[in-house]
Amino acid sequence: MSLSGGCYCGAVRYEAGGEPRFKGQCHCRECQYITGGAENLFMVMPSADFAYVKGEPARFTRSDLEGPATREFCATCGTHILTRTPRDTSMVILKVGTLDDPGQYQGPQAAIWTADAQTFHMIPEGIATFAGFPGR
Known part of the structure; x- marks a missing residue:
């Protein structure tokens, strides 16, 4: 699969290849902050096949958490x-809204952290759901 995308203003662009390891929907509170309140739609892609082709992102890593993620x-x-x-x-973990063709996502395989979901979040019928992170 070949993906391309970037930010809203066009300053940062990327290309990603390989097959998605997982296509999901996250309802955790952290994702709600990042999305402005909605669930977060994402694709887990191989980092070896991901590259920025225009611009360089800013990065943020929380200093108060053990083993925190870095957001770009x-x-x-x-x-x-x-x-x-x-x-x-x-x-x-690539954000679906940044894809040039978000239709390539084709929907989540599962919804995670549903214990944090808000009443206005939508979970597609028929997908697996997990109250937290699967396997933990």
């Missing part, structure tokens, strides 16, 4: 592009 975003318009987790550096 456009410093100009604020668009959240991806997340990198120290637990698995072989992947990037």
Whole structure:
């Protein structure tokens, strides 16, 4: 699969390849902050096949958490592009809204952290749901 995308203002662009390891929907409170209140739609892609082709993102890592994720975003318009987790550096968690063709996502395989979901969040029928992170 070949993906391309970028931020709202066009200052940061990327290309991603390989097959998605997972396509999900996250309802955790942290994702709600990042999205402005909605659930977060994402694709887990191989980091070896991901590259910025225009611009360089700003990065933010919380200093008050053990093993925090790093969020990469456009410093100009604020668009959240991806997340990198120290637990698995072989992947990037790509935000679906940044894809040039969001239709390539084709919907989530599962919804995670549903224990934090708000009453206005929508979970597609027929997908697996997990109150927290699967396997933990």
